[in-house]
Amino acid sequence: MSTQPSPIVIGYDGSPGSRSALQWAAVAADRAKVPLRIVEAFEVVIITRPSPGHIVPLDAVREARQAALDALAGDIRTQYPGLQVDTSLVGDAAARTLIDAAQDARLMVLGSRGLGGWSGLLVGSVATQVTTHADCPVVVIPHDLRARAHEGPTVVVGVDGSKVSAKAIDFAFDQAESLHAKVVAVHTWTSPFLTYADGASMLQFDEEKIREEARLLVAESVAGAAAEHPDVEWSTELAMGSAAQALVRRSESADLVVVGSRGRGGFTGLLLGSVGQSVLHHTHCPIAIVH
Template structure:
């Protein structure tokens, strides 16, 4: 067992429909990039019984069943993508830690929105959230039914998000799609009764946000002159605006600004909301 994958794409699998959809998305992405795909199936073998012999037998059974799940996932992907370089491991540890470790030197991690654990009503599982919060590489979260959109959507918060845009442009290049870069802001004026005397101030504020968007996007898109990039600065609630904008996107790319502590899931309100409600796969890019 090699817990660290070679450079390429790492995908977590557990036999759930969401993880199966994520693995298929990862396989297609690996083909687009021309890189390898490594599957990780993590299982908890911490079974304790009164008999050491019985405990060992239960552990062996758990690992055998886990290997069957991995073999089934690998077999389906190999049949659907015969030219794909495909490897896989069963890892006896916490699922999030298993994927995070495997992805330490990977280009990309891909996970389903949730696995077999937890409540069926959950839109996003704790394992996926932890991986998005702590992964050192970009992480894509895929729902059971991934939409087919006509562009790559990139959320731009401030000038630190150039790396997220660069990731989005690379994805657009592999997908053969244009990019839409969106910056969402809320006007300072909240009292409509006093808005009229402040039209000039609002216009100046809008101009500043447009400048922020241009200053972030212009240097990056110069490196991708053949990819059309549309920029929009929109007013409203960031999370809701991005979720609505994702309806026709093939992928929504958003930056994770702050490195999360060892314990906790500080992803930010907008990131958390789009992971739960976006209409397309979401890529979280650490910046």
């Protein structure tokens, strides 16, 4: 008895960012041979004072938006023959709709900023809420995504030895195998001397020993995923300093950056850690947040 594979879900609102996200999601779904579900939300706003202009009945709005979604799905089917494309139009808030849609999704994809909100924000409130609360991995496509010159397809993953980091590594290798890409495992640490004036401290700190321990941590963390994906080439990048800055820097020449929703540092009650938030807001390429 065959079961329907979980779909890749794309949050769509007609904005340039969501159109870029739709193309990314369609390519990913076609490559993985899984269904693509296009989800659009519209929230009914109750007007309590007179408003100029013609008021369009709610049923007419729904019909028009459904027709536009159906046409969009038809275009995607034409571009990717054989790809199963479904649509869902939900009369509710966008973030709540997408978080609900993520419950049975293989992957959620959305643009970093939609039609609503402040145009100066790098990442909109919907993307922030969905990456924080979705049950499945979430890929966010930057609104100003541009083609980058690099040696070959690359998936960058942040490694810190935590359980969530392990899930991010598995996801990164899965994506790299699908993309025929290499994996770059990035690990950073902070020198305690940086917290003291002029580097003066009574602390003992052997940078070479720390580097070797970091190399071993990455090797142990990646071993399982590397064994399951023997054809995926991978390498390690070690650096002293901020993990977020290292990942953002690496995103300039990457096809995808993968981070766990929360690592070893920070407050355990946070659903999305500081590194994930920083990279989400400043990445130059698509970013995947893995819970």
